[in-house]
Amino acid sequence: MINAHPESLILKSVFIAGVEGKRFDITIRDGRFSTVAESVPGQARPKRELWISPGIIDLHTHLAWTDFDHADQLKRSSGEIEAMQAEAFAATLRTGVTTTRDAGGLPPNTVRQLVSQYRHPLRVETSSEMLGAADALGTEHLERRLAGIFESGAMWVKVMATGGLGAPTEQVTDPVFSEEEFAFIVHHTHANGKKVLVHTWGGVTIDWAASAGVESIEHGMFLTADQAGRLAEAEVAFVPTTSIYRIAADPKGVLALNPVICDRAARAAEAHAQAIGYARSAGVRLGFGTDYATPALHGFNLQELDTLLDYGLTRAEAWHSATAGAAAILGRGHDLGRIAEGYLADAVIWDADPFQAPNADALRKSIVSVITGERAEELA
Numbered sequence: 001m002i003n004a005h006p007e008s009l010i011l012k013s014v015f016i017a018g019v020e021g022k023r024f025d026i027t028i029r030d031g032r033f034s035t036v037a038e039s040v041p042g043q044a045r046p047k048r049e050l051w052i053s054p055g056i057i058d059l060h061t062h063l064a065w066t067d068f069d070h071a072d073q074l075k076r077s078s079g080e081i082e083a084m085q086a087e088a089f090a091a092t093l094r095t096g097v098t099t100t101r102d103a104g105g106l107p108p109n110t111v112r113q114l115v116s117q118y119r120h121p122l123r124v125e126t127s128s129e130m131l132g133a134a135d136a137l138g139t140e141h142l143e144r145r146l147a148g149i150f151e152s153g154a155m156w157v158k159v160m161a162t163g164g165l166g167a168p169t170e171q172v173t174d175p176v177f178s179e180e181e182f183a184f185i186v187h188h189t190h191a192n193g194k195k196v197l198v199h200t201w202g203g204v205t206i207d208w209a210a211s212a213g214v215e216s217i218e219h220g221m222f223l224t225a226d227q228a229g230r231l232a233e234a235e236v237a238f239v240p241t242t243s244i245y246r247i248a249a250d251p252k253g254v255l256a257l258n259p260v261i262c263d264r265a266a267r268a269a270e271a272h273a274q275a276i277g278y279a280r281s282a283g284v285r286l287g288f289g290t291d292y293a294t295p296a297l298h299g300f301n302l303q304e305l306d307t308l309l310d311y312g313l314t315r316a317e318a319w320h321s322a323t324a325g326a327a328a329i330l331g332r333g334h335d336l337g338r339i340a341e342g343y344l345a346d347a348v349i350w351d352a353d354p355f356q357a358p359n360a361d362a363l364r365k366s367i368v369s370v371i372t373g374e375r376a377e378e379l380a
């Protein structure tokens, strides 16, 4: 159930996920937490025990995509695509994700339509079209491309700095842009008050991203220990999107990719576990992101938590990356990602302790409701 912009809501004697042993009385007014106070001892216990957590923030989705291979989307009618995009919004919200950063493909005007017309109150920060190999044509071309992206109203610029699953593992970290082009994109974007997220599997583009001071790098499975130190120092966030590679590596999984791609994904997944370890010990800011892009994946975003835990994060670290940590990466640490007075009431109500959930499936099934603080008009 989605509880959009509650005018007035009182939660008595609930637990806050991750805060052990204490109960809280929480009041929401006009879509914000107005009071969050520890319950008075001796107060009557509720009939059903409930937990509240901040709404999940997914820093890497592709809500506009309907198929793994983009060519397949082109075979669909525009009405069918729109219905599928609307369902992606709905499924994302139902699983407790209240804020997303779209990592490419979703124009801001589509967000406005899906939020206001379809009434799906999902907060989406967009990056519009991605800059990739076809744009490595010099800085004049890039300036024109960037002007178009800024014009669309997108807050972010997405740079494909290396290959991905489509590239052979031996070449996947080769830079797509020259160092000059890359630095131009970052400086020009920042000069226009926008932010940069960089798709990179590893190699020299991670160093370029650290020295240019981008907001975040994505995937980064071939990150080295030294590079982790540089990212931490430059305060560049790392959004590893770990689970998608495990899913892609499984030939019988929901993506059912061909054996060559499965093998590349398996090698990526193997490297990821190590990259997460380097990032964790260096103190890199880790952000939760799924890279989910198809109907079989939207709505299963919480699976990312399972993989982050498998790769060595504690529950507290994994949840931080999906709530307060992610909000800070968006520059929204002051009003998103916490159950605290004055914060937007984006939250998930659970009927079991989310920090004890054995896996994402159990976690998803324990969702009672999803609260979104802002009005649709504010989100659109």
Ligand SMILES: [Zn+2]
Binding pocket: 060, 062, 103, 291
């Ligand atoms: Zn992506």
